[in-house]
Amino acid sequence: xxxxxxxxxxxxxxxxxxxxxxxxxxxxxxxxxxxxxxxxxxxxxxxxxxxxxxxxxxxxxxxxxxxxxxxxxxxxxxxxxxxxxxxxxxxxxxxxxxxxxxxxxxxxxxxxxxxxxxxxxxxxxxxxxxxxxxxxxxxxxxxxxxxxxxxxxxxxxxxxxxxxxxxxxxxxxxxxxxxxxxxxxxxxxxxxxxxxxxxxxxxxxxxxxxxxxxxxxxxxxxxxxxxxxxxxxxxxxxxxxxxxxxxxxxxxxxxxxxxxxxxxxx
Amino acid sequence: xxxxxxxxxxxxxxxxxxxxxxxxxxxxxxxxxxxxxxxxxxxxxxxxxxxxxxxxxxxxxxxxxxxxxxxxxxxxxxxxxxxxxxxxxxxxxxxxxxxxxxxxxxxxxxxxxxxxxxxxxxxxxxxxxxxxxxxxxxxxxxxxxxxxxxxxxxxxxxxxxxxxxxxxxxxxxxxxxxxxxxxxxxxxxxxxxxxxxxxxxxxxxxxxxxxxxxxxxxxxxxxxxxxxxxxxxxxxxxxxxxxxxxxxxxxxxxxxxxxxxxxxxxxxxxxxxxxxxxxxxxxxxxxxxxxxxxxxxxxxxxxx
Numbered sequence: 253x254x255x256x257x258x259x260x261x262x263x264x265x266x267x268x269x270x271x272x273x274x275x276x277x278x279x280x281x282x283x284x285x286x287x288x289x290x291x292x293x294x295x296x297x298x299x300x301x302x303x304x305x306x307x308x309x310x311x312x313x314x315x316x317x318x319x320x321x322x323x324x325x326x327x328x329x330x331x332x333x334x335x336x337x338x339x340x341x342x343x344x345x346x347x348x349x350x351x352x353x354x355x356x357x358x359x360x361x362x363x364x365x366x367x368x369x370x371x372x373x374x375x376x377x378x379x380x381x382x383x384x385x386x387x388x389x390x391x392x393x394x395x396x397x398x399x400x401x402x403x404x405x406x407x408x409x410x411x412x413x414x415x416x417x418x419x420x421x422x423x424x425x426x427x428x429x430x431x432x433x434x435x436x437x438x439x440x441x442x443x444x445x446x447x448x449x450x451x452x453x454x455x456x457x458x459x460x461x462x463x464x465x466x467x468x469x470x471x472x473x474x475x476x477x478x479x480x481x482x483x484x485x486x487x488x489x490x491x492x493x494x495x496x497x498x499x500x501x502x503x504x505x506x507x508x509x510x511x512x513x514x515x516x517x518x
Numbered sequence: 519x520x521x522x523x524x525x526x527x528x529x530x531x532x533x534x535x536x537x538x539x540x541x542x543x544x545x546x547x548x549x550x551x552x553x554x555x556x557x558x559x560x561x562x563x564x565x566x567x568x569x570x571x572x573x574x575x576x577x578x579x580x581x582x583x584x585x586x587x588x589x590x591x592x593x594x595x596x597x598x599x600x601x602x603x604x605x606x607x608x609x610x611x612x613x614x615x616x617x618x619x620x621x622x623x624x625x626x627x628x629x630x631x632x633x634x635x636x637x638x639x640x641x642x643x644x645x646x647x648x649x650x651x652x653x654x655x656x657x658x659x660x661x662x663x664x665x666x667x668x669x670x671x672x673x674x675x676x677x678x679x680x681x682x683x684x685x686x687x688x689x690x691x692x693x694x695x696x697x698x699x700x701x702x703x704x705x706x707x708x709x710x711x712x713x714x715x716x717x718x719x720x721x722x723x724x725x726x727x728x729x730x731x732x733x734x735x736x737x738x739x740x741x742x743x744x745x746x747x748x749x750x751x752x753x754x755x756x757x758x759x760x761x762x763x764x765x766x767x768x769x770x771x772x773x774x775x776x777x778x779x780x781x782x783x784x785x786x787x788x789x790x791x792x793x794x795x796x797x798x799x800x801x802x803x804x805x806x807x808x809x810x811x812x813x814x815x816x817x818x819x820x821x822x
Contacts, residue, residue: 313709348711348713348714355709362700362706376711
């Protein structure tokens with residue numbers, strides 16, 4: 253539609269947040285966020301709880317809409333259409349359409365409990381992409397194999413462990429062929445021994461070149477997988493850069509404090 | 519029990535467990551209730567005014583059964599229409615539109631706030647308010663005009679009054695069910711890219727589990743509330759009994775006859791409710807007819 257030609261020859265970033273401000277009532281949760289993620293980049297968001305990481309993630313796929321500033325994904329403005337200098341809100345079905353190529357994985361998995369693992373993965377392609385059932389199921393089987401759960405296709409979520417549920421949730425998001433994946437603390441609700449299996453699935457996605465934005469408390473995982481680490485505090489980006497810089501030689505005192513506490517807790 | 523015995527075997531002692539002694543008040547209560555019930559039983563059997571012979575004579579009579587059929591038909595119709603309408607009002611209440619929310623709130627407030635008996639009487643007498651029903655465009659042309667009394671028979675009046683009331687109650691029950699589903703489910707559906715209508719398709723099956731118990735309860739209430747239509751001369755179960763005792767003056771025996779049917783069907787619905795509740799809670803527990811997922815992983819599940 254209105255592909256804004258920003259910067260001419262510079263390639264459009266996959267995800268582009270420009271001066272994003274979000275308020276919940278009187279509380280300003282995001283105080284002007286600028287962040288660009290290019291294609292194939294893995295960006296890990298770290299920071300204390302309440303710093304606005306999860307809110308930021310929900311602005312990217314329009315689960316929350318900006319109060320000020322703009323969010324572009326693949327060059328498309330999320331949640332609004334531009335008319336001159338004004339932004340006009342789009343309808344819910346239009347917004348739903350915008351979300352279809354953005355995958356999201358939640359802290360508490362949020363699988364549909366009345367559907368089997370297979371049906372959880374096929375529901376998106378069948379209902380939203382009008383894919384025929386046979387094709388959708390073949391694809392779902394491939395994805396379940398990719399997350400190592402072929403044998404669990406006919407199981408209901410409550411029959412599976414947290415780690416298995418989260419891997420199904422990743423398969424569900426991948427089934428929509430997303431161009432960006434968002435992870436909201438994907439391992440925070442897991443027993444420690446189940447964290448590894450989920451992180452290794454995310455790592456393999458990173459290796460395949462998936463563009464990802466990951467909110468995480470796993471510092472060592474961020475060090476290993478991230479191209480960029482962003483440290484947030486009080487609704488602002490305090491520091492961002494490659495992991496070795498942010499995690500090993502942080503410039504800001506707040507980052508240093510946070511990392512000291514985060515590693516201490518391990 | 520067996521655990522107790524096993525333990526006592528282990529320790530080599532026999533210590534039988536007994537409940538603590540009952541309090542004095544319990545014995546008093548047992549005595550009072552027993553004496554009361556015996557007295558009542560004696561009266562029920564010996565007092566001729568109960569008229570058990572009359573009850574036996576009428577309980578399966580065609581007249582009473584016809585009334586019962588109407589009561590059941592009314593209940594089913596009102597419940598079906600009320601549930602559909604309730605779903606619409608519930609969705610309006612949880613929608614993002616302030617306008618729809620206000621309309622739904624006003625509706626619920628209005629129909630829950632006026633005694634059902636008055637609503638029944640009102641719809642029965644609607645012709646006094648609108649002698650003719652005009653089908654057309656407001657301030658515009660009229661396509662058709664009908665005599666209200668022809669259109670709104672006592673049965674239609676009863677259905678309208680009970681349904682409008684039912685919608686208000688069902689709307690609240692359904693809304694409760696929809697709000698009872700974890701908000702993460704809404705987020706997951708939305709994040710997949712589902713439009714609102716499809717999101718509801720995912721949420722509703724989960725909400726049913728929460729909606730069923732209060733709905734069954736509401737069904738029993740509605741079933742009994744249909745007795746109110748006797749005031750507008752509709753020959754339901756109660757009114758049929760009333761017509762009979764107006765002739766033979768056997769008021770108590772015929773009220774007992776009607777009550778027996780109300781009680782029997784209410785008990786049946788009660789039982790049905792507990793069956794449904796069990797069934798729908800099962801969907802959210804691991805099924806027993808399948809082996810539990812093993813904690814040790816099959817080779818293919820171990821990630822490389």
